[in-house]
Amino acid sequence: MVNAPLHIITLVKWVPDAQLERRYNAEGRIDRSEGVLSELDEYPLEAALQLREAAQDREVRVTALTMGPAGSSTAVKKALQIGADDAYQLTDEALIGADIWASSVALKAAVEAVAGAGEFESGEPEYLVLTGMASEEGESGAIPAQLAERLGAHVVTYATSLELEPERLVVTRSGGTESQKVAVRMPAVVSVTDQANDPRYPNFKAIMAAKKKPLTRFSLADIGLRAEEVSAKVRVLTTTARPPRTAGEIITDEGDAGLKIVEFLAKERLL
Amino acid sequence: MSNVLVFFDVLGDALSPAQRELIAQAQSLGEVHVAIGAYEGDPTPALAIGGIGEVYLAETSLPAPEVAVVDLLETAVAECGAEIILGSATADITDALARLAVRLDTGIICGIAALNGELVATKSELAGSYTTMSQLIPAPGRPLVATFKPNNLDPERVDALLEAGDAPDGTVLPVRPSVGGVEILERTALEVSARPALAEARVVVAGGRGVEGDFTPLEELADELGAGLGASRAATDAGWIEHAAQVGQTGVTVSPQLYISAGISGAIQQRAGMQTAGTIVAINKDEDAPVFEIADFGVVGDLHEVIPQMIEELRRRKG
Known part of the structure; x- marks a missing residue:
């Protein structure tokens, strides 16, 4: 029997560069005027590409999906250069200020639209959503479970390895208290940690090839959602920049620095 | 008075x-x-604390990633009329509470430091560079779901707040494990260290490239201070210490009272994981290491000389 084709939809996010100063704007929202493909989303993308490469007898497509402002096309274009087959960008004014609840509503509809649009030669595809372990700027890690709940899909978070078997995906994960090897059936949402692999870099040939790959932009209306269906449940009241830490006393070791540290700790009542 | 439902994904012989x-x-x-969620035998004696109301559990233990814990939570919320549902900000608990929030059609706020009487949540954002206050947009019958980061109350304060009480009775809810979907093939307990868990430790000793492959002096210092042991990505990537020890943007974020950084340059991705520490002490050979910009006390010197001297002095003081 030929295995059903697999459509891997990888969620990628355009985020403010963590190497630079990140800030909130006057509306209490993270300043998203500039950004990069989240480093944490390179791991699920690499995992998707490795699954595609390992599946010799199976039709596997890797789609990159992003939700974000106009600039987020940068994230999906990078994903195409790295190796995704096609890409989708969900952009809508009504998504500005989306919280976890609203983001998972929009992503659910987007995933269904993307899964429905894919045409496969070898039959009806199953789908698998891969995400990073958390967004780089929100760090909540709550989207995979919410998305799975809404899709009626299974969820496995914090994967450190993934292996495709005929009717299931075998995943190694750690959720806090133990390490587990689990088998999950499709459809599934799996979040992938930065331990899973070493993401590849696009080479010149891949960058040129990416220009020919399809990138589809859609709005909420295109995926059947109205603005009021994605209004946030949580609002930010205030944002306060933490005063930058300042350097304290710095000494050069003259053979007694160990003693001096202990004296400092005793003085600060930290022993 | 509000009803608050607290979720423990695992409850052992004693509360952590x-x-x-x-x-x-x-x-x-x-x-x-x-x-x-998951338990062995009768878990209620661990909850012998004054003022605990109902304790809900399923007939059988529900270890993560068992999705039936969400059914358990949903039923428990209805049973006790919870207006607030809380858990710790760990992966398995976040998974369960995030799903619960969808079922309750309400918002979730993750990784908070405090929640006041008006249900305004205080949270550290963007790797500790901002503090935000946020709340649920009010609507009738909409409960708040939130996860807490540890280490926001002193252990002494917690001890003072919690009074001993009788072991509560457990209420068994008619929830059964799910079938199909996710099957656990193997389970391996993570190596239990005698040291405090990194994310929860009051004191953290962390080492980086400057450790040059040998964490023994840092382990000894950590044990002398009752500290958790951490590392920079350079040290974990080199295989000198297990990956779970990584402090930083993509590792564990710590916020201890005292953070001792040894042989770590303090690049921005490392700093993101520790810059909300109460006091930072840094030891590095390179006087230009960025970590000195944020250290409360810094030593330009060789950790292989400084740390053994610290250990000796700490032992001398303990007599």
């Missing part, structure tokens, strides 16, 4: 420090009820 802190946080908000 983070679980005790969570109960203390919850008791400041209303009457506390508890829902338990």
